[in-house]
Amino acid sequence: MTAKKSSSSSKSPKSSARKTSAIGLDEIQSSELAEKLNDLLANYQIFYMNTRGFHWNIKGEKFFELHLKFEELYNDLILKIDEVAERILTLGYTPMHGFDDYLKTAVVKPAKNVSDGKKAVAAILDTFKVLITKQRILLDLSDVANDEGTNALMSDYIREQEKLVWMYSSFMGS
Numbered sequence: 001m002t003a004k005k006s007s008s009s010s011k012s013p014k015s016s017a018r019k020t021s022a023i024g025l026d027e028i029q030s031s032e033l034a035e036k037l038n039d040l041l042a043n044y045q046i047f048y049m050n051t052r053g054f055h056w057n058i059k060g061e062k063f064f065e066l067h068l069k070f071e072e073l074y075n076d077l078i079l080k081i082d083e084v085a086e087r088i089l090t091l092g093y094t095p096m097h098g099f100d101d102y103l104k105t106a107v108v109k110p111a112k113n114v115s116d117g118k119k120a121v122a123a124i125l126d127t128f129k130v131l132i133t134k135q136r137i138l139l140d141l142s143d144v145a146n147d148e149g150t151n152a153l154m155s156d157y158i159r160e161q162e163k164l165v166w167m168y169s170s171f172m173g174s
């Protein structure tokens with residue numbers, strides 16, 4: 001009885017059996033994080049293209065204000081897209097890079113020919129809700145995995161986007 005117990009514990013203690021990546025993170029957790037980051041990336045890419053469309057097509061008395069706001073937003077999104085993709089590479093995985101894959105993966109749908117300012121802002125608010133929710137899941141997962149890099153990134157994105165939600169909601173008068 002005693003011999004059996006000692007042989008099973010020396011064989012494969014759970015902690016040392018798990019493989020770690022080049023940056024010392026658990027490989028299974030890294031793979032799950034990379035998959036979720038790729039899903040986030042796909043949603044960001046559609047959001048980016050939608051925001052460019054809003055920037056181009058907006059009409060009406062708020063044109064100058066919103067045209068600039070949307071440019072500010074898509075410039076920020078392009079930076080985040082690059083950071084998310086490079087975080088996936090840092091974790092040891094390949095960032096999704098085909099628009100066909102983005103369209104298949106993203107829950108954010110392409111918004112076409114939106115020229116009304118309030119409709120554009122409403123679509124942006126809906127998208128932020130999707131992104132923030134996904135980022136909170138990544139925040140929790142990266143916390144469990146001790147992945148400080150992804151955790152800090154998600155924490156920054158959530159804080160910044162929550163503030164934007166407040167500002168865009170104020171524009172909508174709510």
Ligand SMILES: [Fe+2]
Binds near residue numbers: 055071
């Ligand atoms: Fe422009």
